[in-house]
Amino acid sequence: MELHAVILAGGRGERFWPLSRSDSPKQMLRLVGEETLLGATLRRVSGRVLRANTLVVIGADLRSATERLGLPLPAAQFLWEPVGRNTAAAIGAAVERIGAAPGRALLVLPSDHWIPNDAAFWRAVDAGLMLLASGEPVVTFGLRPLYPETGYGYIERGEPLSAAPGAFRARRFHEKPDAKRAQAYVDSGCCLWNSGIFLFDAAAMAGLLRLHLPEMAPTLDRLRADLAAGEETEAWARYFGAATAVSIDHGVMEKAGRVAVLEAGFEWSDLGTWTSLGDRLSADADGNRIRGEVMALDSSDCVLYSGDGGLLAVLGVHDLIVVRVGDATLVCPRERAQEVRRLVQEGKVDARLGRFF
Amino acid sequence: MELHAVILAGGRGERFWPLSRSDSPKQMLRLVGEETLLGATLRRVSGRVLRANTLVVIGADLRSATERLGLPLPAAQFLWEPVGRNTAAAIGAAVERIGAAPGRALLVLPSDHWIPNDAAFWRAVDAGLMLLASGEPVVTFGLRPLYPETGYGYIERGEPLSAAPGAFRARRFHEKPDAKRAQAYVDSGCCLWNSGIFLFDAAAMAGLLRLHLPEMAPTLDRLRADLAAGEETEAWARYFGAATAVSIDHGVMEKAGRVAVLEAGFEWSDLGTWTSLGDRLSADADGNRIRGEVMALDSSDCVLYSGDGGLLAVLGVHDLIVVRVGDATLVCPRERAQEVRRLVQEGKVDARLGRFF
Numbered sequence: 245m246e247l248h249a250v251i252l253a254g255g256r257g258e259r260f261w262p263l264s265r266s267d268s269p270k271q272m273l274r275l276v277g278e279e280t281l282l283g284a285t286l287r288r289v290s291g292r293v294l295r296a297n298t299l300v301v302i303g304a305d306l307r308s309a310t311e312r313l314g315l316p317l318p319a320a321q322f323l324w325e326p327v328g329r330n331t332a333a334a335i336g337a338a339v340e341r342i343g344a345a346p347g348r349a350l351l352v353l354p355s356d357h358w359i360p361n362d363a364a365f366w367r368a369v370d371a372g373l374m375l376l377a378s379g380e381p382v383v384t385f386g387l388r389p390l391y392p393e394t395g396y397g398y399i400e401r402g403e404p405l406s407a408a409p410g411a412f413r414a415r416r417f418h419e420k421p422d423a424k425r426a427q428a429y430v431d432s433g434c435c436l437w438n439s440g441i442f443l444f445d446a447a448a449m450a451g452l453l454r455l456h457l458p459e460m461a462p463t464l465d466r467l468r469a470d471l472a473a474g475e476e477t478e479a480w481a482r483y484f485g486a487a488t489a490v491s492i493d494h495g496v497m498e499k500a501g502r503v504a505v506l507e508a509g510f511e512w513s514d515l516g517t518w519t520s521l522g523d524r525l526s527a528d529a530d531g532n533r534i535r536g537e538v539m540a541l542d543s544s545d546c547v548l549y550s551g552d553g554g555l556l557a558v559l560g561v562h563d564l565i566v567v568r569v570g571d572a573t574l575v576c577p578r579e580r581a582q583e584v585r586r587l588v589q590e591g592k593v594d595a596r597l598g599r600f601f
Numbered sequence: 602m603e604l605h606a607v608i609l610a611g612g613r614g615e616r617f618w619p620l621s622r623s624d625s626p627k628q629m630l631r632l633v634g635e636e637t638l639l640g641a642t643l644r645r646v647s648g649r650v651l652r653a654n655t656l657v658v659i660g661a662d663l664r665s666a667t668e669r670l671g672l673p674l675p676a677a678q679f680l681w682e683p684v685g686r687n688t689a690a691a692i693g694a695a696v697e698r699i700g701a702a703p704g705r706a707l708l709v710l711p712s713d714h715w716i717p718n719d720a721a722f723w724r725a726v727d728a729g730l731m732l733l734a735s736g737e738p739v740v741t742f743g744l745r746p747l748y749p750e751t752g753y754g755y756i757e758r759g760e761p762l763s764a765a766p767g768a769f770r771a772r773r774f775h776e777k778p779d780a781k782r783a784q785a786y787v788d789s790g791c792c793l794w795n796s797g798i799f800l801f802d803a804a805a806m807a808g809l810l811r812l813h814l815p816e817m818a819p820t821l822d823r824l825r826a827d828l829a830a831g832e833e834t835e836a837w838a839r840y841f842g843a844a845t846a847v848s849i850d851h852g853v854m855e856k857a858g859r860v861a862v863l864e865a866g867f868e869w870s871d872l873g874t875w876t877s878l879g880d881r882l883s884a885d886a887d888g889n890r891i892r893g894e895v896m897a898l899d900s901s902d903c904v905l906y907s908g909d910g911g912l913l914a915v916l917g918v919h920d921l922i923v924v925r926v927g928d929a930t931l932v933c934p935r936e937r938a939q940e941v942r943r944l945v946q947e948g949k950v951d952a953r954l955g956r957f958f
Contacts, residue, residue, distance in 0.1 A: 541943060557619070568930040574915075583916055
């Protein structure tokens, strides 16, 4: 099978404000180690996927910021979204751009996740390719849940599939649950964290998009015709202008009858919040997770981040997230890290915040 | 009586880190309103004291920072301490510089206090001058305590003095108490907050310094001779090099038999900490006291300060002090504001903080 990688880099990572800004979204940050998350994702696929078969789907407004990163990928391998339309539209665009030939496998990866072990990751993908070869049209990757995370979606697995080890029929997709439901999913023993990574046959996905999102069918057909006619710039403007904004999970996966889920063995985090980033940093004797110039007195179990050589000093605080970088500082309790995007979103209608995000 | 003002500006205000830095100590900050605290103190005395009779005692290392303030006071009216030796030495220097003539009244004021009503302040000073005229050598100014503050010293008053309204013999000086003792002082009804402001007859103080700090007597005598000989720069280096480092309260006031205390009617704060500064700022509906660009969601009873146009955003926090300015941010609970100096002092032996204070 011909393997292609599609890296979805359309997100903003508003929960990482104030480090994430409009011109440096989460996937362009060096949150763990010295690489940007997008750079690490590209490196992860580069060992197995040709550059010519790697496509990054990203917002056109991030073009100059992306160019400044100097990623080792030719300009032709970027698909610039004139406007963001969620993941179903992005995947539809990628399928048409790459070409919906049967036997062509597309591996879709978010650009801003953390996966420390490339070999373990590729073992899972290889199992997924075995499933595609056995005739499965779509393979999702699930992780055995380590705790009742409310920030992830869950995939309920059904009967095992014999074509690959750890493979199951996906019985149901569950959106991000509340705490009680998350605990029930974990206790059930048959729910996996939805990694947001998946693999599919290009021709099969082209059909599924048209079947389950019928209002998208003429838009996708028009895109195919425009691309065949060589009118690429206009094609994207027209397509994204008309495309339905819906996630691939909600728009296709949940409706498709035949989806497989692989219980993947790799370590993974979506690095969704400052708290989950903190979990990736080693804790000091007081349970503080620190990056940058930080002085902590009588303080414990905090995530403390100080950027660009400045100093953060805390005294007598516990279970807090404190982030200072450049002209902005954020303070919130660890358990409310999900709500940081509220600051950004409510800030958007607040002139004082306009220049910050 | 010839009235002189001596403004003591030797402090650092380490509790106001990160706003206070080595080259911009507390008295040079615009903590309340648009004036620096030192500038406001100068303005307060300027209505009643001639410039030629106003002396600012301040560290020589702050000379260029002081000049940048552009204060309306001739250069000759600054006494530059080559090294800080606490308040007894500073007052001894001021007395010798001004001249220890009997009938010459010296009003000593810290440079970094908050007194909003100049007229009320001067009513108290006028009462103090009446006491001096009646033969009292030293008059301290006390405030009726509003709550059991542990950050202030207390003056226990004795029998009333008839020479001025609200005047009493000072029976005893109490250092900063613990919480239990502070409550007892307040309950006693006869203890006043020690404002650190006092008034004395120059000749009397020259005698008291020599009497109660006998090891200072030759140093003071030598200073007097050096100044008479016109060797001013050498005089200060020699004097401060040899002077005992002790506070005027501990070195003289507590030992002197005849000290008066005036129960003053002016509003006053020593602005000792971020918490007491917060008390001077008006509270919003959630009890937050805010200066600068601040966004507060689901947060209450905080002191939130953002300097130089940057943004501070807090979410879900309570009773915290958060200060961000330039390259540094501080976070601590309101009730631990006194301990901010620990960050600076422990930071001094920590290379990471060296450049900050």
